[in-house]
Structure formats: structure tokens, C-alpha cells
Amino acid sequence: MMSRLLPSNLVLGIAPIVLVIALWQGLVSFGFAPAVLLPPPGFVFSRLLQQLVTLTFQQEIAATLIRLFAGFAIAVVLGVSIGIAAAASPAINAVVRPIVRVLAPLPKVALYPALLLLLGFGHGSKVTLVAADALFPILLSTYYGASTVEQKLIWSAMAAGTPRYEILFKVVLPAAMPSILTGCRIGLVISCIVVFLAEMITSTDGLGHALVTAARTFQAVDMFVPLITISLLGLILNGLLGAVRSYLLRGFPEA
Amino acid sequence: MKAQQNGRGSNDAPHGCENDRLSGRLLAKFVPLNVRASETEDGMTVVPARPSEWMSPVTSQEPASAIIEINHVSQVFQTSARKDHLALSDISLTIEEGAFVSILGPSGCGKSTLLYIVGGFVSPTSGMAKIRGHAITAPGPDRGPVFQEFALFPWKTVLGNVMYGPRQQGVRTAEAEAQSRALIEMVGLKGFENFFPKELSGGMKQRVALARTLAYHPEVLLMDEPFGALDAHTRTRLQNDLLNIWERDRKTVLFVTHSVDEAVFLSDKVVMMSKSPGRIRQVIDIDLPRPRRRNELLLDPQYQKYVVDIERMFDESDEAGAPT
Amino acid sequence: MMMSPAVLTRRAAPVLACIGLLAVWQVASLALKNDSFPTAVEAVRAIPDILGDKESLTNILASLRRMAIGFGVAVLVSIPLGLLMGRSRAIAAFFNPLLMVIYPVPKAALMPIIMLWLGVGDVTKTLVIFLGVSLPVIYHSFEGAKAVEEKMLWSGAAMGLSPAQRLVRIVLPAALPEILTGCRTGLVLALITMITSEMIARQSGAGNILFNALDMGQYDTVFAMIIIVGAMGICLDAIFERVRARLVRWSEPQFDMPLSFS
Numbered sequence: 001m002m003s004r005l006l007p008s009n010l011v012l013g014i015a016p017i018v019l020v021i022a023l024w025q026g027l028v029s030f031g032f033a034p035a036v037l038l039p040p041p042g043f044v045f046s047r048l049l050q051q052l053v054t055l056t057f058q059q060e061i062a063a064t065l066i067r068l069f070a071g072f073a074i075a076v077v078l079g080v081s082i083g084i085a086a087a088a089s090p091a092i093n094a095v096v097r098p099i100v101r102v103l104a105p106l107p108k109v110a111l112y113p114a115l116l117l118l119l120g121f122g123h124g125s126k127v128t129l130v131a132a133d134a135l136f137p138i139l140l141s142t143y144y145g146a147s148t149v150e151q152k153l154i155w156s157a158m159a160a161g162t163p164r165y166e167i168l169f170k171v172v173l174p175a176a177m178p179s180i181l182t183g184c185r186i187g188l189v190i191s192c193i194v195v196f197l198a199e200m201i202t203s204t205d206g207l208g209h210a211l212v213t214a215a216r217t218f219q220a221v222d223m224f225v226p227l228i229t230i231s232l233l234g235l236i237l238n239g240l241l242g243a244v245r246s247y248l249l250r251g252f253p254e255a
Numbered sequence: 256m257k258a259q260q261n262g263r264g265s266n267d268a269p270h271g272c273e274n275d276r277l278s279g280r281l282l283a284k285f286v287p288l289n290v291r292a293s294e295t296e297d298g299m300t301v302v303p304a305r306p307s308e309w310m311s312p313v314t315s316q317e318p319a320s321a322i323i324e325i326n327h328v329s330q331v332f333q334t335s336a337r338k339d340h341l342a343l344s345d346i347s348l349t350i351e352e353g354a355f356v357s358i359l360g361p362s363g364c365g366k367s368t369l370l371y372i373v374g375g376f377v378s379p380t381s382g383m384a385k386i387r388g389h390a391i392t393a394p395g396p397d398r399g400p401v402f403q404e405f406a407l408f409p410w411k412t413v414l415g416n417v418m419y420g421p422r423q424q425g426v427r428t429a430e431a432e433a434q435s436r437a438l439i440e441m442v443g444l445k446g447f448e449n450f451f452p453k454e455l456s457g458g459m460k461q462r463v464a465l466a467r468t469l470a471y472h473p474e475v476l477l478m479d480e481p482f483g484a485l486d487a488h489t490r491t492r493l494q495n496d497l498l499n500i501w502e503r504d505r506k507t508v509l510f511v512t513h514s515v516d517e518a519v520f521l522s523d524k525v526v527m528m529s530k531s532p533g534r535i536r537q538v539i540d541i542d543l544p545r546p547r548r549r550n551e552l553l554l555d556p557q558y559q560k561y562v563v564d565i566e567r568m569f570d571e572s573d574e575a576g577a578p579t
Numbered sequence: 580m581m582m583s584p585a586v587l588t589r590r591a592a593p594v595l596a597c598i599g600l601l602a603v604w605q606v607a608s609l610a611l612k613n614d615s616f617p618t619a620v621e622a623v624r625a626i627p628d629i630l631g632d633k634e635s636l637t638n639i640l641a642s643l644r645r646m647a648i649g650f651g652v653a654v655l656v657s658i659p660l661g662l663l664m665g666r667s668r669a670i671a672a673f674f675n676p677l678l679m680v681i682y683p684v685p686k687a688a689l690m691p692i693i694m695l696w697l698g699v700g701d702v703t704k705t706l707v708i709f710l711g712v713s714l715p716v717i718y719h720s721f722e723g724a725k726a727v728e729e730k731m732l733w734s735g736a737a738m739g740l741s742p743a744q745r746l747v748r749i750v751l752p753a754a755l756p757e758i759l760t761g762c763r764t765g766l767v768l769a770l771i772t773m774i775t776s777e778m779i780a781r782q783s784g785a786g787n788i789l790f791n792a793l794d795m796g797q798y799d800t801v802f803a804m805i806i807i808v809g810a811m812g813i814c815l816d817a818i819f820e821r822v823r824a825r826l827v828r829w830s831e832p833q834f835d836m837p838l839s840f841s
Contacts, residue, residue, distance in 0.1 A: 012669060013676035020677070037695055098596035105816035107771040109778070110786075110808040113793045113801050117615040152406035155376045156464075158394040160420035160471050174410045193685040200688055201778045201790075208688070212779075215691035223692050227684065234683025251410045251451040 039221045047221050048228055057210070061229065064195055064206040067123055071130025072191040079135050079187070080173075080180055083142025087176075088168055100139065108133045112198060126198040133194045134187035138180070145179025146172050178252055181245045188241055192234040196226075322507050323350040323373060323475065328382035330368050330533075342368050344532035345382070350475075353505045357518035358526045359565070365533030366511045367479050373509060374400050374477050386475070396424060399473030403480040405460040407452040413439060413463050414448040420471030431470075438466040441500065458489035465497070475507045482517070494520060495549060502546050515569075519543075519561045520552060527565065529572055537568065593813075615798050622802035629803055635788055639807070642773055642784040645701055649708025650769040657716035657765075658758055662750055664717070665724020678714065686711040687775035699782050704773070711772035712765040719761025723754030759823045766819050770812050 021041050027033045028040040035043075051057040086096040108129060115125040149172050157171045158164075173180075199208025207226040214222035330343040342365040350356050358366045371377040373384050375394040384391045386398065394400075399420075407416050417438055421431035439448055442462040452460055461481055468476065481497075482490040494517060501508060512518050518525045519541055527537040543558055552558045605619040617625075629635045664671040690707055697703045727750050735745045751758075777786025785808060792800035 012672040016673055016677040017680060033696075094592075098592035099600065101593045102596045102600065102813060105767050105812045106809040107767070107774050107812050109771055109775050110789065110805050110812075112778070113789050114616075114805055116793065117798060117801065118613070150404065150406060152400075152402045152404055153408065155371075155374065155394060155400060156402070156406045156408075156467070157419070157423075158376070159374065159396065159398060159400050159468070159473070161396040161423045171408070174408070177410065189683050192683055193688075196685045197687055197775050197779070201775075211688060211691065215695075218695070220692070220695060223695075227688055227692070230688075231680070231684045235680070238683065249410075251408075251412070251453065253409070253453040 035220075036218070037220055039224065044221055044224045044228070048225050051225050052229075060205055060207050060210050060226070061233075064199065064208070064230070065233070067126045067130060067198075067206070068191050068195045070123070071127045071195065072134055072188055074127070074131040075134035075138055075187055075191070076184060078131070079138030079183065080142050083139045083180075084146050084168060084172060084176070086139075086143050087146035088172065100136065104136045104140070109194070109197065112201060116202065121202060121204075126195060126203070129198050130191045130194050134191045137186040137190065138183040141179045141183030141186075142176060145176030145183075148179075149175040178249055181241070181248065185238065185241055185245070188237055189234055192230060192237065196230045320352040321349045322352040322387060323348075323509070324385045324388075325349070325369070325373070326382050326385070328369070328372060328379040328384060330365065330372065330377070331380045341532035343372075343379070344534050346533070346535055347382075348526060348535060348538075350507060350509060352507055354523045355501060355508045355510065355521055356524045356526060357510045357512055357522040358528060359512060359515065359518040360528030360533070361530050361569070362513060363533075364528040364530035366513075366528050368533070369528075370400075370477050370479050370509060370511050373475075374398055376400075396420065396471045397474045398477055399468035399471065399475070400477045400479065401461070401464050401468050401481045403483045405452070405457075405464045405484075407460055407463055407467070409452055412449050412451055413444060413455070416452070416463055417466045417470050420467060424471055435466070435470055438470055439463075442466045443496065456489075457485050458493060461485065461493060462496075465500075469500075473506070475509060478508060478510045480511050480513070483512070490517075491549065497521070498547060515562050515565050519558060519565065520547065520549065525565065527568065536572070539565065615796075617799045617802050621799050622806060625799040625803035626806060629788070629800060629807065638783050638788060639785050641701075642777065642786075643811075645705045645784075646708055646769045646773045649705045649773075650712050650766060652705075653709045653712035653765065653769075654716055654762060657713045657761075658720050658751075661717040661720020661758070661761075662724045662746060662754065665721045665727070665754070666746065666750060671721070678717065682714060687772050687779060690776045690779045694780060699780060704776055704780070704784070707776045708769050708772050712769050715764040715768060716758070716761040719764070720754060720758045723757025723761075724750050726757070727753045756827045759827060763816065763819050763823065766815055767812060770808075770815060774808060 024038070024041050028035055028038055039047075082096060086093045111132065112125070112129050115128050119125040119128060153175055154167055154171050157167055162170055195206070196208040196211075199206035200212050201208075203209040203212075207230050210226040211223055214220075214226070325346055325348040328343055328346045329341070332340045332342050334340045346369060358369060360366045368377060372379050373386075373391065375391045375398065378392070391398075408419065411419065414432065414435055417435040418428075418431045421434055422428065426434070436448065439445060442465055444459060444462055444466070447455065447459065452463065455463065461484075465481070482493050485493065498521060508521075510518070510521060522541050525539045525541060526535055527539065528534065529536045539561070541561060543552065543555070543561075601619045601623075608616045608618040630639075660674070664674055686707055689710065690703070693703045693706060697706070731749055731753065732745055735749045740748060773784070774786040774789075777784035778790055779786075781787050781790060785804065789801060789804045789808075792798075792804065
């Protein structure tokens with residue numbers, strides 16, 4: 001979502017980040033904030049590097065990533081297929097549209113307790129929550145993309161002898177791809193956020209759990225580490241998807 | 256060069272078909288109207304049309320080599336919940352094999368809609384269109400469209416776009432590629448095979464679109480204001496090139512345009528339409544020698560007379576009071 | 580006033596969808612026969628108990644108040660910032676990377692850290708909501724302002740409007756449809772952040788009621804509370820959509836399915 005805010009002026013862009021870190025360092029150095037509450041940035045980042053090489057922390061990351069990818073993958077499959085189907089068939093549209101209208105603005109995280117009751121405290125409930133949250137942006141942008149495919153692209157393919165059912169895969173899907181990938185990008189960042197929150201609310205492993213554990217023992221440094229890790233993961237995954245996107249959409253203008 | 260693909264839809268594109276894009280069906284109601292179009296084939300004896308003349312009986316001359324027949328086609332679009340728009344009113348037209356026929360008219364006269372009906376993209380509210388005696392119900396590779404908006408697949412390269420039709424027809428990849436490369440060369444785009452449409456200018460895009468359609472050997476070319484989005488210079492060049500290509504195999508061409516010069520320059524026959532409701536008001540045979548050379552033709556008094564007469568007829572119908 | 584059948588169907592469809600979803604729930608719970616999965620009827624019956632209970636109601640209202648303040652402040656700050664970013668390359672270049680870095684940070688996850696600094700009071704919770712709402716509003720205002728047609732601003736300048744006047748009288752209204760899209764996302768986000776942060780902090784509020792009931796095995800209450808929160812989301816979105824439609828009547832009809840996420 002923020003991908004188009006790419007820095008045009010790098011120096012100007014780095015300035016506020018440097019400022020924030022300097023302010024952070026300043027607050028600690030000049031004694032405005034005790035290091036217990038606000039550990040100095042250098043300390044936090046060295047702790048981060050230190051943690052990244054330990055096996056336990058890597059296991060936390062792995063647990064988080066498994067849930068994230070499982071949920072995201074389910075959301076992509078469901079979102080793209082339902083979105084295309086709703087755009088292609090007026091009957092499906094009539095059913096899907098009101099349900100989406102009701103479910104999309106519903107705070108999915110409120111369903112989490114119910115999911116815990118139904119699916120237990122393991123992977124299932126968290127994966128489902130991630131999928132439920134990432135589903136709607138993907139579904140909506142797929143639907144939007146598929147229903148705004150230029151009519152004449154479809155006509156051109158039909159005239160060339162493409163059967164009706166093949167139109168969906170040969171024209172609608174590729175033509176809706178920019179929109180679908182925008183949805184996926186939003187969905188991916190949401191997945192990152194949601195999996196972390198779900199782990200914070202209740203879990204025995206994962207990055208979110210690491211944060212909560214640190215908070216219970218008032219280890220400020222260890223609270224920052226998982227938070228920065230998940231944000232970095234978000235940025236990296238976002239960047240990877242961006243690379244996939246620019247490859248897949250190399251033919252599209254403004255992609 | 257950047258060309259805007261969006262927002263340049265033709266003016267007579269049907270309204271209210273958003274919900275049903277994929278099936279191409281249109282939610283339209285039939286409103287019967289007792290008005291008929293007359294088909295006059297008296298060449299240069301151009302008479303100002305009056306409503307009374309529209310009521311004259313249809314002169315049905317059936318040429319032996321008719322490829323497309325349009326019989327009493329009417330088209331009604333629902334523009335809003337209560338209002339219907341009669342886009343085409345009782346159109347009958349016969350197109351001979353190998354003829355270059357232009358449909359000429361002001362925007363909103365339903366000329367594109369008529370083309371879409373022949374293409375099988377839009378079903379007429381009443382009446383029917385036939386190709387070689389078979390009713391047209393769906394698009395098919397015997398009728399190849401070329402749109403003003405180019406409608407190239409942005410995710411395919413030039414070669415990929417041109418190869419699409421042959422591949423769809425089951426031609427083997429190697430063969431389809433060879434044919435497509437030859438076609439790309441013919442439309443003057445050799446060297447651009449691996450470019451994406453976005454990297455081409457408007458004129459080049461339209462050349463690709465033409466090649467893509469020619470690639471599956473349609474019997475009839477349906478051209479929907481193909482040069483309408485191009486600048487004057489490019490437009491002239493593409494007109495010349497289109498004529499050159501047409502001279503080779505003399506495909507039947509149905510060409511929609513609102514430019515009088517273009518229609519006269521290209522066609523054997525110009526079908527003049529009037530709007531609200533869309534009707535045929537005159538069919539004019541263009542009796543100019545071929546092959547036509549633009550620089551000679553522009554100086555030809557006969558060409559000039561066709562243009563001036565047709566323009567005058569449009570003016571007169573405007574003065575006669577535009578129908579509501 | 581009579582409504583045309585088409586309008587009536589459109590209005591009724593979401594209600595039918597709600598009824599349908601509750602029916603599916605009812606059937607599923609009857610089929611599963613799981614103690615921890617009450618039927619829809621049981622859950623709906625438990626709603627009056629929650630809303631009738633003074634403490635629960637105070638909790639929910641306090642949550643809503645924090646949400647309103649957080650949302651309001653975020654909108655007031657974010658719209659001007661977004662508009663400025665959209666019209667000035669330098670300002671955009673200054674803030675963009677910072678926002679990009681903040682973007683993937685789960686805002687509600689900042690709760691424990693902010694609690695460490697500011698305690699568990701209203702300020703912490705409101706601040707988290709503020710952070711959650713700001714980004715989409717800034718982003719959409721930015722996109723909206725960037726897309727304002729240059730010629731329109733030239734016309735304004737030719738009429739003698741100063742840069743500041745142009746921002747308020749041309750850019751703001753022109754970008755309004757996009758801004759309101761951002762606000763709509765922000766509103767749903769405010770609710771989500773509110774619930775999530777209360778679930779994490781477990782001190783008070785609607786999210787806390789949910790997990791308290793879960794811990795005490797009052798499964799009816801859990802599901803009733805989910806219905807209440809869901810209804811809040813749907814109602815807030817519907818109300819906002821009304822307001823939005825009224826404010827930007829002049830603009831192109833917008834894509835009418837809401838986009839929301841946490």
C-alpha cells in the first residue's frame with residue numbers, strides 16, 4: 001500500500017529516520033528516559049543481531065512464518081477464485097456481494113476467541129484468523145479488477161475463437177492481475193500484522209509470544225527485538241512481492 | 256510513447272451493460288416502432304432524405320455473393336430505470352463478399368452497435384444478422400474486430416498478441432510464430448516482435464491489432480473507428496497501408512467511421528446513418544477507380560463531389576430539425 | 580415513500596446476508612454439538628444481558644469514546660499532512676520513508692511498550708488507535724492530492740488564489756473522495772485496533788470482556804460479544820458510507836464494497 005511512496009529524494013528521506021534514532025539516543029543519553037524503559041538504539045540493534053543467530057529465536061520466526069504463509073496462501077486462493085467468480089457470474093455476485101458487505105467491515109480479530117474455542121490454541125485458529133483478515137482485500141481487488149476488464153479485450157479473444165470458460169483464465173485473470181497483486185500486497189502486510197497480534201493474544205511460540213514474554217518480565221530490549229523483526233519481515237516480504245509484481249506486470253503500463 | 260487505453264470508449268457504446276460484461280448479453284427491452292429504413296442504391300443521385308422517404312418500402316436486391324445480411328435489426332438500450340434508448344431502428348443491409356463498406360454517421364447513431372451485432376458481441380433486440388446465411392449468435396473467427404481502443408493484451412508481447420488467434424485455432428506454435436512474424440513484417444513492425452504494447456505508439460498499436468486480427472484469417476474485418484484515436488498524420492498513413500493490404504486479398508471489410516473523407520477514400524459503398532433513432536438514410540456507391548492513391552484522389556473532382564454531397568446531406572438533415 | 584423493487588432488494592440484501600450467516604451458524608452449532616460452540620439463538624439471547632449489565636456497558640462506551648477521540652485526532656492531523664505531501668515533492672520525500680518503515684509495524688503490538696511508558700490509562704489506548712488510523716488516512720490523502728489535476732490548480736492560480744487557498748479550496752475538495760475512502764478504512768481500523776489492544780492489555784473495554792468471558796467459560800457471552808462488536812463495525816461503516824455518499828455526491832460513483840483490514 002505504501003509501495004508507491006518510494007523515495008524520490010533519498011537524502012531527504014533518510015533524514016527523519018536518522019532524526020528519530022538521534023532523538024531516541026538523545027532521550028536516553030541525556031537521562032530523560034531511563035534505559036530500563038527505553039533502551040538505547042545501539043543496544044536494541046545489537047541485541048537484534050545477537051538474537052537472530054540463536055536457534056530458539058529462529059524457531060520463533062519459523063513458527064510465525066509458517067502461520068503467515070499458510071493463512072496468506074488460503075486467502076489468495078479463496079480471494080482470487082471468489083472474486084473472479086463473483087465478477088463472472090451474476091448469480092454468484094448476488095450471493096457474494098451482500099455477504100462481503102456484512103463481513104468486510106467486521107473486525108475479524110473479534111472472531112479470534114470463537115476460533116480458539118472451535119479450532120483450539122494451535123496453528124489452526126491463527127492460520128484461520130490470518131486468512132480471514134487477508135481474504136477481503138484480495139477478494140475485493142480481484143473482483144474490482146475482474147469486473148473492470150475492458151470489454152473489448154474479451155471481445156477480441158472471443159472473436160479469435162476462445163471458448164467462454166477459457167476467457168476467464170486467458171483474459172480476465174491476466175487482465176485483472178495488476179489489481180489482484182495490489183490486493184495481495186495489502187493482504188500480505190495484513191497477514192504479517194495479524195499473525196503477530198494473534199500470537200500476542202494467546203500463543204506458546206512465535207514472535208508475538210516473544211514480545212509478550214518480554215513484556216511480562218519488563219525486558220524492554222527484548223520487547224523491541226520481535227517488534228523490529230516482524231516489521232523487517234513485513235518490509236522484506238513486501239519487497240519480494242514487489243519484485244514478483246514488476247516481473248508479472250512488465251507488459252502493463254504504470255506498473 | 257504513452258497512449259491512454261481507457262476513457263476513450265466509443266460514444267455509442269451501450270449503456271447499462273456493466274452487470275453483464277462477460278456474457279455480452281444486454282438487458283434491453285424491445286420497443287416497437289413503425290419506422291423503416293430504405294436502402295437506396297442510386298449512386299450519385301443524392302437526394303435530401305425526408306422522413307417520408309424513410310417510410311418507403313425496402314428495395315431488396317439480393318446480390319448473388321452476399322456475405323452478410325442484416326434483416327430488420329433494432330436495438331434498444333435501457334439508459335436508466337425508466338428510459339429506453341432506441342439505438343438502432345429496423346436496419347436492413349446486405350454486404351457483398353469482397354466489398355469495402357463504410358458505415359458513416361454522427362456519434363450516437365448506433366453505427367458501432369450495428370458492427371457489434373455483426374460481430375456477435377451484442378444481440379439485437381429484434382431482427383437478425385446473418386453471415387453466409389447462418390444466423391449470428393456469438394463471436395467467431397470468421398469475423399475479426401479491430402477496435403478504436405486497440406484492445407491489445409497488455410500482458411503479451413507484439414508477437415504474443417499476434418500469435419494468440421492462430422494458437423487458439425490449434426495451429427502449432429512454430430507455424431503460428433512463422434505466420435505471425437510474416438504478418439508483423441507486413442504491417443511494418445519488423446523488429447518490434449518482442450516489445451510490449453505499452454512501448455508502442457498509438458499507430459503502431461493499431462498495426463499490431465490489425466495483424467492480430469488478420470492472423471486468424473477472418474472472412475470479414477469489422478473495423479470500429481480504428482483510426483479515430485490517432486493523430487491526422489498517422490491516420491493518413493494507416494489508411495494508405497490498410498488499402499494496400501486490402502488490395503492483396505480483398506477481404507470483406509465493414510468499417511465504422513464518422514469521417515466523411517475516410518469513408519469515401521476507402522470504400523466501395525458508404526452507408527449513411529442518422530441518429531435518434533439510428534437508421535440508414537442512404538447507401539451510396541463510391542465509384543472511384545482502384546487502386547486509389549491519396550494524392551491523386553484528393554484532386555479528383557469526383558471524389559470531392561462525393562465528400563461535399565455527403566456532408567451537405569448531413570447538414571440538411573440537421574437543419575431539418577434534429578429529432579428529439 | 581415507495582421504494583422501487585431494485586432499491587428495496589439492494590437495501591434488504593445485507594440484512595438477508597446477516598440472517599443467512601446466523602442461520603448457517605445455527606445449523607453448524609447444532610450439527611457440531613460442541614459445548615464451547617453455542618447456537619446463534621443462545622448467543623443472541625445473551626446480548627441483552629451484556630448490554631443490561633452496567634459495568635459491561637460502561638466498558639463498551641469507554642472503548643467507543645477512546646476510539647472516537649483517537650480517530651478524530653488522527654483524521655485532523657493526517658489529512659493536512661497527506662495533502663501537503665501530495666502537493667510538495669520535498670515534504671513527500673521527507674515523510675515517505677519514515678511512513679514506509681512504520682507501515683508494517685503492528686500498531687496494537689506497540690501496546691505493551693507504550694504501556695511501559697505511559698501506564699495503562701486512556702492515553703495509551705487512544706494513542707495506539709491514533710497510530711492505527713493515521714497511516715491509511717495519510718496515504719489516501721496523499722494519493723488524492725497527488726492526483727488533483729494540474730490545470731485545475733493553474734485555473735485557481737490565475738484567479739488569484741494563494742498556495743494556501745489553493746490547498747484548502749481546490750486540493751481538499753478535489754481529493755475528498757479519496758480522503759474519505761481513507762477515513763472509511765481508518766474507521767474500521769480504529770475499531771480493530773481498539774479491540775486488539777484491549778485483548779492484549781486485558782484491563783478493560785470490549786476486547787477485555789471477550790477474553791474474560793472466554794477464561795471463565797461463559798461461551799454464550801463470548802459469542803454475544805462477537806455479535807456486538809461485529810454489529811458495531813457494520814453500523815459504523817454503514818453510517819460513514821451514508822455521510823461519504825452525501826459529501827461527495829458530485830463525484831463518480833465509487834466502488835461500493837468496503838476495503839478494510841487491520
